[in-house]
Amino acid sequence: MPLTRAQVQHIAELAKLKLTEDEINRMTEQLSAILDYAARLQELDTDAIPPTASVVPLQNMMRDDAVLPSLPREDVLANAPDRNEEGEFFRVRAILEGDG
Numbered sequence: 001m002p003l004t005r006a007q008v009q010h011i012a013e014l015a016k017l018k019l020t021e022d023e024i025n026r027m028t029e030q031l032s033a034i035l036d037y038a039a040r041l042q043e044l045d046t047d048a049i050p051p052t053a054s055v056v057p058l059q060n061m062m063r064d065d066a067v068l069p070s071l072p073r074e075d076v077l078a079n080a081p082d083r084n085e086e087g088e089f090f091r092v093r094a095i096l097e098g099d100g
Contacts, residue, residue: 001035003028 008028012019019027077083082091 001039002032003035 005024005028008024008031009019011031012024012027073088077088077090080090083089084091
């Protein structure tokens, strides 16, 4: 399905693209080729092919939850740019402003 230059210019306008004359010529050719390919795909008989949500079988990889020791608080906070006086938690500046 060949596109006209006017159609390509209209598509470019809708997409808010400014194309040069070379780009219009190239896009006319390339978009026409894409539409031709899509038309060829429409001709395929897919009646015997069941619809699929995925082409590869999916399987959840689950593992048992295991309680493990966490990092010591001192190690976690060692590179904190700001922490409270007792060194127990990160301190961040407020990002929300309120009226009251």
